[in-house]
Amino acid sequence: MSGLESLYQELILDHAKNRRGFGLAEPGAHSATVHQRNPICGDEITLRVDVEGDRVASVTWEGAGCSISQSSASMLVALLQEDGGAEGMAKTDVEALITQFREALRSRGKIPLDEETFADAAALSGVSKYTARVKCAMLAWVALEEGLRQA
Amino acid sequence: MSLPFDVAAVRADFPILETEIDGRPLVYLDSGATSQKPRAVLEAEREFLEQANSAVHRGAHTLAAEATELFEDARVTVAEFVGAEPEQLVWTSGATAGLNLVAGSLGYRGDLQIREGDEIVVTEAEHHANLIPWQELAARTGARLRHIPVLEDGMLDMHAAAELIGERTKVVAFPHVSNVLGIVNPVAKLVTLARGVGALTVLDACQSAPHLHLDLPASGVDLAVFSGHKVYGPYGIGALWGRDEVLEALPPFTTGGSMITTVTLDRAEYLPPPQRFEPGTQPVSQAVALAAAVRWLGEHDLDAAHAHEAALEKRLREGLRSIDGIRLLGDTDAAERVALQAFEVQGVHAHDVGQFLDSRGVAVRVGHHCAQPLHRRFGMTASVRASAAIHTTEAEIDTLLDAVSGVRDFFGVGAAA
Numbered sequence: 208m209s210g211l212e213s214l215y216q217e218l219i220l221d222h223a224k225n226r227r228g229f230g231l232a233e234p235g236a237h238s239a240t241v242h243q244r245n246p247i248c249g250d251e252i253t254l255r256v257d258v259e260g261d262r263v264a265s266v267t268w269e270g271a272g273c274s275i276s277q278s279s280a281s282m283l284v285a286l287l288q289e290d291g292g293a294e295g296m297a298k299t300d301v302e303a304l305i306t307q308f309r310e311a312l313r314s315r316g317k318i319p320l321d322e323e324t325f326a327d328a329a330a331l332s333g334v335s336k337y338t339a340r341v342k343c344a345m346l347a348w349v350a351l352e353e354g355l356r357q358a
Numbered sequence: 359m360s361l362p363f364d365v366a367a368v369r370a371d372f373p374i375l376e377t378e379i380d381g382r383p384l385v386y387l388d389s390g391a392t393s394q395k396p397r398a399v400l401e402a403e404r405e406f407l408e409q410a411n412s413a414v415h416r417g418a419h420t421l422a423a424e425a426t427e428l429f430e431d432a433r434v435t436v437a438e439f440v441g442a443e444p445e446q447l448v449w450t451s452g453a454t455a456g457l458n459l460v461a462g463s464l465g466y467r468g469d470l471q472i473r474e475g476d477e478i479v480v481t482e483a484e485h486h487a488n489l490i491p492w493q494e495l496a497a498r499t500g501a502r503l504r505h506i507p508v509l510e511d512g513m514l515d516m517h518a519a520a521e522l523i524g525e526r527t528k529v530v531a532f533p534h535v536s537n538v539l540g541i542v543n544p545v546a547k548l549v550t551l552a553r554g555v556g557a558l559t560v561l562d563a564c565q566s567a568p569h570l571h572l573d574l575p576a577s578g579v580d581l582a583v584f585s586g587h588k589v590y591g592p593y594g595i596g597a598l599w600g601r602d603e604v605l606e607a608l609p610p611f612t613t614g615g616s617m618i619t620t621v622t623l624d625r626a627e628y629l630p631p632p633q634r635f636e637p638g639t640q641p642v643s644q645a646v647a648l649a650a651a652v653r654w655l656g657e658h659d660l661d662a663a664h665a666h667e668a669a670l671e672k673r674l675r676e677g678l679r680s681i682d683g684i685r686l687l688g689d690t691d692a693a694e695r696v697a698l699q700a701f702e703v704q705g706v707h708a709h710d711v712g713q714f715l716d717s718r719g720v721a722v723r724v725g726h727h728c729a730q731p732l733h734r735r736f737g738m739t740a741s742v743r744a745s746a747a748i749h750t751t752e753a754e755i756d757t758l759l760d761a762v763s764g765v766r767d768f769f770g771v772g773a774a775a
Contacts, residue, residue: 249739
């Protein structure tokens with residue numbers, strides 16, 4: 208697999224086209240809406256997180272950007288939906304995931320994202336070798352991190 | 359001298375062009391962002407630092423005199439490059455600093471001071487460096503900032519310009535060549551409109567200086583800026599050129615040492631231009647190296663180089679036009695152009711296009727190129743920009759075109775449509 212193909216895996220291109228969680232849900236009683244922007248390329252995301260107690264009940268988003276930023280947001284929602292089930296993932300677990308994700312992406316290829324923990328988002332491991340693209344992959348995750356602080 | 363233009367010989371002067379990107383030869387098509395530097399420039403800076411480095415305009419030792427002479431010789435050389443006298447050429451750290459100097463100074467008390475109710479006219483195609491300083495000046499003074507719209511084909515709306523530029527207009531600032539559209543703007547017409555109402559003209563010559571023959575005094579503009587690092591020179595140096603009477607009327611913008619005659623604890627008297635605008639320690643080795651860059655450029659048959667770049671421009675634009683799903687920004691034959699073209703690959707984000715091209719060794723700029731309003735005008739946030747230089751070959755343009763042809767397929771868009 209060439210460098211380019213490991214960066215743009217089929218899964219990434221699929222998520223960029225069929226975006227999970229795209230379209231903002233109505234705000235709930237304990238929700239926060241966060242806008243994040245990558246000033247270098249103009250990518251942007253508006254992400255809404257709804258918290259119920261210590262659980263992350265729903266994450267929805269809207270935005271425009273490169274395939275890395277779009278698929279990363281989609282994969283994040285897929286991960287939360289699949290691992291969180293009906294009641295949603297614990298807030299502390301989500302925060303830990305974001306920290307781990309950031310660490311892997313900033314590792315310049317040294318720390319891979321494991322599929323067990325990150326599901327489809329593990330396909331973003333290749334991004335960490337392209338330092339200029341790390342911000343693209345982080346955009347939605349940073350927005351969620353900020354949203355959890357506010358919600 | 360009319361030797362045939364030899365691009366291979368030109369390329370041999372640029373060590374960086376031997377670079378490989380992941381096993382493929384580098385195809386550097388990002389000269390609009392920053393040019394590569396020929397060996398003569400690197401050597402000039404090194405030679406200065408090894409043999410003549412010293413503080414200029416002060417000190418009585420041998421090196422100080424030598425450094426001052428080289429520094430002032432550099433000013434003569436760079437002034438000649440734009441058809442000007444050395445007293446009209448102010449060193450700056452780059453075009454951005456030059457534009458901030460002009461806009462800042464026009465906010466200070468003086469004959470040219472911008473006041474509430476005055477109007478400043480720019481274009482919709484500005485680089486942020488020729489926009490934000492004017493926004494700030496307008497905000498500080500209560501002046502009104504207006505803009506000449508860009509038409510669908512990338513040309514300035516000159517009918518609108520004629521309407522906009524009126525008796526309240528005090529400044530008309532515009533790019534000689536847009537850093538996104540590659541179109542040479544109608545300088546003479548804009549100067550005529552501005553002069554008709556007594557407004558100052560400020561020219562951003564960043565994208566024209568590397569490609570076109572500049573005669574700033576003859577162009578009719580009052581002030582102009584360009585950056586050294588885009589004309590094969592080093593970083594951290596650029597120039598502001600101004601007519602004698604305009605520079606004379608501008609109050610100093612930044613102040614400090616080396617720009618004064620007499621200083622008391624209460625006040626200071628200033629040197630005439632250009633020193634009045636050059637406080638503090640100057641980028642001396644960079645000035646010397648910039649002079650080396652324009653001398654290096656001048657050693658070539660520039661008419662032939664111009665013809666070479668015009669052929670590259672044609673090949674680039676026509677090649678891109680022939681690829682499915684490509685939208686060009688500023689696609690017109692109605693104006694002179696430089697070999698710089700921004701485009702969108704429909705359905706694929708510019709950043710992804712740039713990454714794909716990089717895997718083929720092709721370096722282009724992606725993003726808004728510091729021209730967000732212009733991108734917004736074309737309904738996009740980012741584009742891909744290929745920009746050539748004197749060392750670019752037709753084969754390199756073909757490598758770019760071939761790579762661009764594969765983008766939509768790789769990202770799985772367009773095939774079914």
